[in-house]
Amino acid sequence: MHFFNRITHQTPESVELEFTLAGIGSRAWALLIDYHILTFLIVGFLFIWSFIAYQVVEFWQRIFRNTDVGLWMLAIAFLVTFFLYTGYFVLFETLWQGQTPGKRFAKIRVVRDDGRLVSIQQAILRSLLRPFDDILFLGAFLIMFGQREKRLGDLVAGTIVIQTETSHTSASFPISDAAHDLMSQLLQSEADFSQLLPDDFAVIREYLQRRKVMSKQAQEQLSLELAKQTKKIIALEKLPQAVKPDTFLEAVYLAYQQDRQ
Structure with missing residues (x-):
């Protein structure tokens, strides 16, 4: 097991990123929170469904003298429970940029191996393989002894779980x-x-x-490319005023930290 295991990835802009992998402790804490929420949702559904199913079965038996509808209601309950279990993780990890309520509380998130946002296909793979990871603590075993701390779902989907980066209140550059x-x-x-x-x-x-x-030419090219990409990511149609790419990136750096506070 590696404490504060770090990995690096080089972006197409030749910038080297360093991620701190989420360890077994933070991942277990996040999963515990998520399972409590899931339990509440599933128990709530089963309680409501049992009341509905009882009324349907009673009505069906009184009219058609047939008990097969009870098996159908039970099958539907199992099916919906399965979709709640898998869909919970798929929904949140897709819409919340790799986080579930538990992951957000534990300050971790799942990303692709290259650090980008997970796709819905990867979220589905991770969720479908989660039961196998939970059986006999297979996932915990792989996380503790794997170099990149991946469970089976991560290995198949090509994802990693990292600690979310905390913003620095002051910059180390002008x-x-x-x-x-x-x-x-x-x-x-x-x-x-x-x-x-x-x-x-x-x-x-x-x-x-x-x-x-950097050389002046490399600085100008990279700052312009980063500014274009950043403008697209934050869905900014146009700048409030004509500014240099460096100034724009500095402002985004400050605004991002301010927005997270």
């Missing part, structure tokens, strides 16, 4: 006054910073930290 002014405008605009993932933020931060050692 930020212009224009960026501070632009930050306020961005926060008041239609920009959606919830779409900016931790690894996207890490790319921006890495660039801002390393730009001084």
Whole structure:
């Protein structure tokens, strides 16, 4: 078992990202929370369904003198329970950018091996294989002794579970006054910073930290490309004013942290 196991990934922009893998403790804590929520949902459904099923079976027997409908109601209950169990993880991991309520509370998330957002197909694979991971603690065994701390669902889906990155309150690089002014405008605009993932933020931060050692041409090309990608991610139609890519990235860096507080 590796405590604070870290992995690195190089983006197409030649920026090296470092992720801290979520260990067995945080993953177990997240799963415990999720299973409590799931238990509440499933028990609630079964309680309501048992009342409905009783009324249907009683009516059916009185009219048709047939008891087969009871088996159908039981089969439906099992089917819905299965969909609740699998659909819970698929729904949240797809809509909440790799997090379930338990993962959000434990400050972890599931991402692809390259650090990008998980797809619905990967979320489905992870959820369908979860029962196999739970049987005889197979998942816990693989997480504790695997180099990348993957359970069976992660191995098949090509995903990893990482700790969510906490924002730093102060930057280790200079930020212009224009960026501070632009930050306020961005926060008041239609920009959606919830779409900016931790690894996207890490790319921006890495660039801002390393730009001084880049050649002028490389800095201009990379800042322009990052600014275009970031603008697309946060769904910003147009900038409040004409600004340099560096200034825009500095403002996004500040706005992201402000938005997360």
